[in-house]
Amino acid sequence: MRILAAGDHFVAPELFARELTAEIGAGHTVDRLCLPWPLTPFGPVAEVDEASGDERTVLEALAGAEVCVTQMAPLTRKVIEGSPGLRLVVVGRGGPVNVSLDAAREHGVRVCNTPGRNAAATAEYTVGLLLATMRRIPETSAALASGRWAGEFYTYDNCGPGVDGASVGLIGCGAVGSRVARALTALGARVFLYDPYADPATLRAAGTPVAGLDELLRRSDIVSLHARLTPETRGLLGARELALLPEGAVVVNCARGALLDEDALCDALESGRLAAAGLDVFAVEPPPPGSRLRTAPRLVMTPHLAGASTSVAHNAARIAAAEVGRYLRGEPLAHQVA
Missing domain, CATH: 3.40.50.720 (NAD(P)-binding Rossmann-like Domain)
Structure with a gap:
């Protein structure tokens, strides 16, 4: 299975990848993408909010991926429709506002969050x-x-x-x-x-x-x-x-x-x-x-730092990886929102 770890400078792609390997083993391809947040403020991208990066970059990185774990990647309608193999998105935050939930439902993409991580x-x-x-x-x-x-x-x-x-x-x-x-x-x-x-x-x-x-x-x-x-x-x-x-x-x-x-x-x-x-x-x-x-x-x-600690980054990656593990094993997802 191909997974995209679309991290950033807080929850790094390497951190997502490490927790994924610990959860599901090394027999899967984990591609990595580093988005510019928080060095560049997040903002709206197309119809989603609080996103980092652009649709084209994320679309290219998602080619062939079945799963995406991220914090800030803009999973817009355009991105979801252009990623026909995508089946699961896990967002390492409480509110998946960077995901078009309507588009995800229409295209059979399950979306999970990571509540309580911060x-x-x-x-x-x-x-x-x-x-x-x-x-x-x-x-x-x-x-x-x-x-x-x-x-x-x-x-x-x-x-x-x-x-x-x-x-x-x-x-x-x-x-x-x-x-x-x-x-x-x-x-x-x-x-x-x-x-x-x-x-x-x-x-x-x-x-x-x-x-x-x-x-x-x-x-x-x-x-x-x-x-x-x-x-x-x-x-x-x-x-x-x-x-x-x-x-x-x-x-x-x-x-x-x-x-x-x-x-x-x-x-x-x-x-x-x-x-x-x-x-x-x-x-x-x-x-x-x-x-x-x-x-x-x-x-x-202070510049929106309340949820920023190294513990939070590890929590987000760990909870996201556990959800991917459940998906692979065919178990019910713990934090599915769409």
Whole structure:
């Protein structure tokens, strides 16, 4: 069987190939293609989103392949229709948005994802970004690196609040949100949760559920977003919602940029109503040169790194390879989405 390992500079083709060999042995041909992400930002390709590379390159690499494992390759309708031997695509991420699922169904191509591969890493990063934002770690590090001791950050007005004793509102309590809840509870926070889709027992185990988003916001010194981006959640936190937060609140977003109205966030930071914010995701990535985010005060920004750890890369390759193993053995696929 011929397999295409279409990796990138995070989950390398060699990593996919190594895990595939460990799972299915060396008796198969594994072709390798390295896509430019994340050195080049992902984007839409034809009708799919968050893809890396171009249709022509992927089509050529897929010639004769029955299976494709990838993170970011654009498996568009054109690519799927031009790859008649393709029968299985395994995407090393939670949402296979780089695959035309309609075309896959029409052409008998099964599509699988790798859920949970970065949940722990994203939760860790969320807590780290929250702490860095609240305790002003980037600013103080930059001051010291420039040769300035910056003792003013020890003053009451400049040192920033702590998590112990704070009320933290988590919007979304899935694999990431529930981990963040446990970590913040261990640090002494009172955790409130809003997730209309979560099992009530899961919410109660993670913290204190609240009935509505407005109630959560009114009770939260810190808000962290963990919801999926859907038509219903796009712009979930806008000017009205941010105004419900107590004066001096902190907002953190490591989920999806479009959940948050960035102009409203900048207004709240510039007015001083919000104490600080930490963003790892943005409505447009990277933020354009004229974005207000680049000059907003007390805003810590990182370039969509929450899900980036060496453990995540290995998890993605391992879960993908296990799915290929099931396919070869004729077993039910564990994570089939189409």
